[in-house]
Amino acid sequence: MFNTTKALVLRQVRYKEADRILTLFTESEGKLTARARGALRKNSKLAAATQQLCYAEMTLFGNRGRWTVNEASVVEPFLPLQSDIASFSLGCYFAECLEAFSVEEQADPALLQLGLNSLYGLGSPRFDPLLVKAAFELRLMCLSGYAPSVDACAVCGKETPQEPCLSIENGCVFCRDCRRTDMGQSQYLGEDALAALRYIVSAPPRQLLSFSLEGEGRTRLGEAAERYLLAHAERKFSTLEYWKSVR
Ligand SMILES: [Zn+2]
Structure with missing residues (x-):
């Protein structure tokens, strides 16, 4: 097929x-694993389009749950990420998150769109990478x-906590x-980071x-977003650790 x-x-x-095993987030099938034969050979037509963080048009051949890449051409290479180690490693963290929170072979256009928009934002000088990260998370x-x-405040109901x-x-x-004890761990937001959080949730x-x-609000939002994601993922992300070591 x-x-x-x-x-x-x-x-x-x-x-x-010279093969590559790819974890792909496809438009039609969601996340799947595919083998790109010979992608690492000199002059392979698959080489460019099967690099990490590349968005490509691919023709896949599926046989009893195994996928092979037959053809691939680059749609969006996210070039600014390929030339900057900090941006690239943050992009790889986004990819690891997408992999963790997506379901095998189930199309999810909203999730794919979020990934693509966030990678685009990372590569653009118009956006602050830390805010892109928080918004993505x-x-x-x-x-x-x-x-x-x-x-509103979950306890007193005030719309401006x-x-x-x-x-x-x-x-x-x-x-x-x-605050009540059953709130568990919490992060102070302040009014500015709460406004940003509300924007991200509904934009x-x-x-x-x-x-x-800007300023401390930016830092607090960043902390809240990362802690919130890690708490729900219940795992570590090696790409996040790596990004922190090179940023
Ligand atoms: Zn309250």
């Missing part, structure tokens, strides 16, 4: 002499069923003075990155 689809290369590992949580409830905090475990916001997909935040 042949299937032509666009696909984002989430991960690639060398296999045998929080929106990924929303798409994965962990949308935080941000409209005083000194707002985010409960990392419960995904609710609350006034600092309303139209294409405008996800159209917000700004």
